[in-house]
Structures are given as structure tokens and as C-alpha cells.
Amino acid sequence: MKGPLFYAKILLFGEYGIIKDSKGLAIPYNTYQGALKKSKNLSEVSKKSNENLKKYFDYLVGLETTLVTFRLVEFKKDIEEGMYFDSSIPQGYGVGSSGALVASIYDKYADDKITVLENLTRDKLLKLKQIFSKMESFFHGKSSGLDPLNSYLSLPILINSKDNLEATGIPSQKEGKGAVFLLDSEIIGETEPMVTIFMNKMKNEGFRKMIDEDFAKYTDACIDDFLHGNMKSLFGNVKHLSKVVLDNFKPMIPTAFHKVWQKGIDSNDYYLKLCGSGGGGYILGFTENFEKTKKILKDYKLELVYRF
Structure with missing residues (x-):
């Protein structure tokens, strides 16, 4: 069988x-x-x-x-x-x-x-x-x-x-320089404790406001850009989203990756975001130049998900 x-x-x-x-x-x-x-x-x-x-x-x-x-x-x-x-x-x-x-x-x-x-x-x-x-x-x-x-x-x-x-359909992959990739944190994450942290944070009015105003706004914009193939706009919105996540979801990002995350935002070479609940596992990355990003992040295991 x-x-x-x-x-x-x-x-x-x-x-x-x-x-x-x-x-x-x-x-x-x-x-x-x-x-x-x-x-x-x-x-x-x-x-x-x-x-x-x-x-x-x-x-x-x-x-x-x-x-x-x-x-x-x-x-x-x-x-x-x-x-x-x-x-x-x-x-x-x-x-x-x-x-x-x-x-x-x-x-x-x-x-x-x-x-x-x-x-x-x-x-x-x-x-x-x-x-x-x-x-x-x-x-x-x-x-x-x-x-x-x-x-x-x-x-x-x-x-x-x-x-x-x-x-839904997503734009077909192209042989371009850009890519969505996975970065292996080499730490096993657990969903339940991360969701509990999130639910506790949601009791805070400021956090709820950030979710409704910033997080949801940039997430929705990213989805819209991705589905319509607006890659230039997508990278601008992913950068904003990456910042919002780093500022507000620190417990979900393994400490060893805070600097790597910030470096991407500062250099515009790549942007990182959570993949699932965080706390370990994979981190999702977006880059306009995958070859260059591979060199910058040569100390980490990367996996290609999607090319454009």
C-alpha cells in the first residue's frame, strides 16, 4: 500500500x-x-x-x-x-x-x-x-x-x-534574478507557545492597533502585488512588513537572527519575514538578486521557493 x-x-x-x-x-x-x-x-x-x-x-x-x-x-x-x-x-x-x-x-x-x-x-x-x-x-x-x-x-x-x-492562480515563475527563499534557522519551533505569546500580546490595545493598521495593511498590499506581478511595489511593501515584524514580533524571531534581519532592511539586499508561527524553523526571504543574497548569507542554508 x-x-x-x-x-x-x-x-x-x-x-x-x-x-x-x-x-x-x-x-x-x-x-x-x-x-x-x-x-x-x-x-x-x-x-x-x-x-x-x-x-x-x-x-x-x-x-x-x-x-x-x-x-x-x-x-x-x-x-x-x-x-x-x-x-x-x-x-x-x-x-x-x-x-x-x-x-x-x-x-x-x-x-x-x-x-x-x-x-x-x-x-x-x-x-x-x-x-x-x-x-x-x-x-x-x-x-x-x-x-x-x-x-x-x-x-x-x-x-x-x-x-x-x-x-487562486499565481504568476508563473520566470528565470529572473529575484526570488522567494527559505532560510533555515536550524532550530525547531513549536506552534502552540508562539500562538499563546501572540494572543497575550493581543490583549494590549497598542499591539491590536498595530495589527489592524500596519501589519494588515502591508500584508494585504504584498498579496495584491504578488498576485498581480507588481514586483517593484512588492519589494517596497515587503520591506515595510519586515520592519513591522522585527519591531513587534521579536519573541517569534530567534535571537540569533535579529541582526541578520535588520541587515537586510538596512542594505535592501533582502527582506525577511516569518514563515508560519516562528520561534525557529524556516524564515522566509525575498530578494531582487538571489545570487548576491546567497553570497551575503553564505553561512546559512537557503532553499529556493519561487523565482521572478
């Missing part, structure tokens, strides 16, 4: 903002993927995954929802026969490792599942997101459902607000 592949995702814009109902743009990232597999002889890693699936099965048994039903007897039997999730997606890196797992389980065991092949109306997208939110809450305590949705559909998704999503 080998299930279909489900890809990692990258939230290009909108981290934390989508919790507060501003815009977001998520794209599939097919460098990393995962699939359900079965084996009689499990390696240590596969055995751990199999044990985690047992815990997840227990969670689904107790899940109270009228949105979806699962073929749980079949799921349990497969786990007993040595099923595991074979994944190259790094965990705690903000690229949706649990999202791909959730997508694969919905795909295999959900009754009357919504498929990519049908006409994906806004209502269907919203229903999928709600189902995935409940399914993924097992991993993070609270989930928007966006990671599994992106992984399941393998399409760029534009989040206009909590209740308004659409599958």
Missing part, C-alpha cells in the same frame, strides 16, 4: 494576521511531501509514526462533529497492519508537516469527501477548512485548518477572511 503524495505548504503572507481575520496567501511547496504507507518491518522512525497514528485514531474516535464521518474500522485495521506516514516534511519548521498528514487521512478515510476534481465553490472550501481545523487541532491545540487544506488541494489559496477563501 502506498497512498497519494501530499505536499508541504508555505504561507507566503498572513501569518498571525489570519488569526485576526486579515488576508493570507498560501502556496504548495512540493520539495517536501508525505504519504501513508504500510510495512511489516517498521524502522524506528516508522514505528514512532505508527504509534502517533494510534493516538490520532483515538482523537478521531472522540471527535464530536457533524461535518464529517470516517471509516474508523478500516483506519484502525490499517494501523494494526503497520501503517505509518512516510514524510520528508521537516517538523516544527512552519511548512505544514501535520497538515499533510491530516490531508492524507481525510483523503483515505473520510466518507463523502469533497474532491479537487469537483467545482470548488466557496462553501465547499469553507466546509473543508472547518473539517481540517477540527482534525488538525489534535496537533496544535487550535488550528485554522489552512495547512491541510493547502496540502489536500495542492493549489494556491487566497484567504480574504475567515469565511472567504478562494483557490
Whole structure:
């Protein structure tokens, strides 16, 4: 048995903002993927995954929802026969490792599942997101459902607000000098503590005002520029966003990267932003000259996401 592949995702814009109902743009990232597999002889890693699936099965048994039903007897039997999730997606890196797992389980065991092949109306997208939110809450305590949705559909998704999503197209990649890239912090981040810090900060009126006025404004402008291919304007807005994040989200940025972050803003060679909840994992970068940026950041591991 080998299930279909489900890809990692990258939230290009909108981290934390989508919790507060501003815009977001998520794209599939097919460098990393995962699939359900079965084996009689499990390696240590596969055995751990199999044990985690047992815990997840227990969670689904107790899940109270009228949105979806699962073929749980079949799921349990497969786990007993040595099923595991074979994944190259790094965990705690903000690229949706649990999202791909959730997508694969919905795909295999959900009754009357919504498929990519049908006409994906806004209502269907919203229903999928709600189902995935409940399914993924097992991993993070609270989930928007966006990671599994992106992984399941393998399409760029534009989040206009909590209740308004659409599958979207992004400009095709060009062989230009510019790039979106990932910078590996080589630290594993955890979503839940970061979200807790954010929620506590949201109790502060000044912080809320900054989110509503600055963070949301630049995030929305970046998404608009990116989708319309306005690269010149995009870099101006990403610079503003990078500054806002450095000034207001310091706990989410590993301390070792504060200077590197500031250096990008000062030199205009590259701009950094959070990738997912932060606290470690990947940091997302934007540059108009990827070759030059690679030399400047030669001490770090960079991965190319998108060229323009």
C-alpha cells in the first residue's frame, strides 16, 4: 500500500494576521511531501509514526462533529497492519508537516469527501477548512485548518477572511534574478507557545492597533502585488512588513537572527519575514538578486521557493 503524495505548504503572507481575520496567501511547496504507507518491518522512525497514528485514531474516535464521518474500522485495521506516514516534511519548521498528514487521512478515510476534481465553490472550501481545523487541532491545540487544506488541494489559496477563501492562480515563475527563499534557522519551533505569546500580546490595545493598521495593511498590499506581478511595489511593501515584524514580533524571531534581519532592511539586499508561527524553523526571504543574497548569507542554508 502506498497512498497519494501530499505536499508541504508555505504561507507566503498572513501569518498571525489570519488569526485576526486579515488576508493570507498560501502556496504548495512540493520539495517536501508525505504519504501513508504500510510495512511489516517498521524502522524506528516508522514505528514512532505508527504509534502517533494510534493516538490520532483515538482523537478521531472522540471527535464530536457533524461535518464529517470516517471509516474508523478500516483506519484502525490499517494501523494494526503497520501503517505509518512516510514524510520528508521537516517538523516544527512552519511548512505544514501535520497538515499533510491530516490531508492524507481525510483523503483515505473520510466518507463523502469533497474532491479537487469537483467545482470548488466557496462553501465547499469553507466546509473543508472547518473539517481540517477540527482534525488538525489534535496537533496544535487550535488550528485554522489552512495547512491541510493547502496540502489536500495542492493549489494556491487566497484567504480574504475567515469565511472567504478562494483557490487562486499565481504568476508563473520566470528565470529572473529575484526570488522567494527559505532560510533555515536550524532550530525547531513549536506552534502552540508562539500562538499563546501572540494572543497575550493581543490583549494590549497598542499591539491590536498595530495589527489592524500596519501589519494588515502591508500584508494585504504584498498579496495584491504578488498576485498581480507588481514586483517593484512588492519589494517596497515587503520591506515595510519586515520592519513591522522585527519591531513587534521579536519573541517569534530567534535571537540569533535579529541582526541578520535588520541587515537586510538596512542594505535592501533582502527582506525577511516569518514563515508560519516562528520561534525557529524556516524564515522566509525575498530578494531582487538571489545570487548576491546567497553570497551575503553564505553561512546559512537557503532553499529556493519561487523565482521572478
